[in-house]
Amino acid sequence: MNTHPQTIQIFLPSGDPQGIRVASITTRIVQVIDVPRSLLPDFLKMPEAAQVGLYFLIGESESGDQPQVYIGQTGSLAERLATHNQKKEFWNRALVAISLTNNLTGTHASFLEWLSIAQADKAGRYAMENGNAGSRPHTPSPLQAECTELHDTVRVLLATLGYPVFEPLMRVNSKTDDPSMFYCRASDADARGLFTEEGFVVLEGSSGRLQATPSFHKYGGASLRARLIENGVLTAVGDRAIFTRDYLFSSPSAAAGCVTGRMSNGLLEWKDTQGRPLSEVRGTPSNNGNAS
Structure with missing residues (x-):
């Protein structure tokens, strides 16, 4: 995981910090939109809802000991999220990753979904509602490299918004004796x-x-x-x-x-x-x- 100084911009379309939030890194083409479930109808009216995208449904478990996440991708965010709003009960926020240039393809989205499920499961911070990551989709090497960079941007933006889905619990070598152990x-x-x-x-x-x-x-x-x-x-x-x-x-x-x-x-x-x-x-x- 690469860490370096970055400038992140968070835009509030309604001016309400508890409302929809749009996060982006000023030098990247991907942005993440944080949508409270109660404001999903507002998001569905936005032009971004018609795009190909990767999404994360976030909720709290009934026991309260570990948050839950469902990760998916779709060619039409509006249709898919409207369906989840009717059929999935656990979530209270949707985090949507889209391209500022509207150039994500279904191949991008499929690989990003697979990679995101695998990395979220590895991090172990959230209870996975997906089950497993499934099989790795066939993706040409140049496209894989592009998706890896896109995923890193999504990782940073999710954590900045308060959802460290991919962040490891430990940032040290916890497998050896450490003076802070x-x-x-x-x-x-x-x-x-x-x-x-x-x-x-x-x-x-x-x-x-x-x-x-x-x-x-x-x-x-x-x-x-x-x-x-x-x-x-x-x-x-x-x-x-x-x-x-x-x-x-x-x-x-x-x-x-x-x-x-x-x-x-x-x-x-x-x-x-x-x-x-x-x-x-x-x-x-x-x-x-x-x-x-």
Whole structure:
């Protein structure tokens, strides 16, 4: 992933920052239009709705632990989004990627759809409503190179608008020991994680106790664990729960509880290589009870 200084412009057609937003990089031909579902009729009247495009339907899961995304492409955004408005319930925003020069073809869109589904699934931030990416469409090499550049623009614009569909949870080599790594080895756990600006990430390969305590069930902590097992983030191996991929928790305590199978204060449970708790390393006050 290339990162470099870029100028991004966000245009508000109605002047309302909560309304439709149009984001573009000043030197690129692709723009992303953020459409609240309630304003979909307004978008369908815009000339952009008649174009070939790539789109992302975004919604929150009922459990609230991971947002959802459906990724698609179409030769007529107006027709396809109108259909989804009637038949798909989960989404509350549509993010539409189109060409400023109106030169995207069906071949572009098909490859971008395949690439986007594969990259979103790899990032693991959103629950995928598509199922799988399907087979890679046949695309000539020059067109693939063009689509890869277009995809990078879409990635940046989505993240700028607040939807980091393709952003990796970790920007460091989390597969090796790192001075910023924290460990949880209480209650038969053997887990590694990193405290980030978004929450606490438990790393792939970490393990914890499979059986949860009665109090963990009583106060609702076990429900998240059950969903992670159902979604394949955690897999049961004997009496252990193994993380099959990196997973972002809202707080260190949520991460520690999922790993240990009991109510936990994550600021105390997660410790660095020197045995210092997260609260001491980060200078965060910790109470004797659970912490967020």
